Amino acid sequence: MGKKTVLDQLSYSFPYWEKSPIDALDLLFSDVKTGDLILDPFCGAGSPALAALKKGARVIAGDLNPIAVLLTRVLLQPMGLFAVREDFQRIRDAVADKIQDRYTILCPGCRKKIGFEHLVWKRAGDKESEIYPDAVKAGCIKCGFKGVKPLTGSQAKQQVTLSQAAPENWFPRKKIQGIGKIQSFYVHDQFTRRNLASLADLLHAINRIPPTGSRELFQSVFISILFP
Ligand SMILES: [Zn+2]
Incomplete structure (x- = not known):
């Protein structure tokens, strides 16, 4: 086992990739009827909200953590496959060659x-x-x-x-506060400059696509690259 990086440690404390199975939630909400109002103030990645919506309930969901809110919105918003493909193409056209050129030789x-x-x-x-x-x-x-x-x-x-080469696009420069055993750290200390520049370019391209559900989808994919 190699030494764990700060991002490795953080990903262990990142709870949202282990969603509750929708089937188990269906059981939990077996008494919920069409038109009921469900409040989920700790919505996490949104699977309870989805299970309640499937029952025909109305749902108010929220979370202190903005990442949880983002993931829930991505899960619940209807998205057109065509629009997702078009946005993916837009991101690829903007940065694929630039990023790949950093990792190629003749x-x-x-x-x-x-x-x-x-x-x-x-x-x-x-x-x-x-x-x-x-x-x-x-x-x-x-x-x-x-x-x-x-x-x-x-x-x-x-x-x-x-x-x-210094990254051309934005990346967080503030010190990230530690939690528990994880000490405070800077994002730029966690990556090589080449990788940091590539991630900053990718995030920039994602943030430039129009503010639709698809942009939030690609933002959530970007987060999953950092916390696999
Ligand atoms: Zn060859």
Whole structure:
């Protein structure tokens, strides 16, 4: 077992992915009749509200946690598959190439662009500036190349630039307060700069799609990337 990151620890305390099974809730609400009014002030991810709505009840749901409210809205709002596809396409057009380019090299076999597994970094001294990318591990389905290949001088330079580039889009800069055993932390300490820049670009693209149920759907998917 490797060392757990702050995000790993937080995801254990993130309760919303384990929703109550809808069948069990159907049983719980067996006495609920059409037109009854149900109040759920701790709505979590919204499955009790959904079960009550299925019974024909009217529901007032809320939660102190804005993530719970978001997840409940995503679960309960009707959404058109066509609109979801269109919004997904919009997000992909905006950021897919930009994000993928941060994780690709030219294949040593066929010179086509391929995604790499990871870089191999070496240390020449104690300073941060003395750590440099030495090689890349990659596999190519087009020509069959698989293995670790030393980087050329210009490739190494390009990877250093990518790994040091500041995110162009918003990310939380405030210190996140610790809870229980989790100490306070900064979001930017939890990711490499390259990953942080990519996540910030993705969130920016999601927040730019029109304010429909679909935007909230993609926001909830983004949250699930951070708390798998
Ligand atoms: Zn290749």
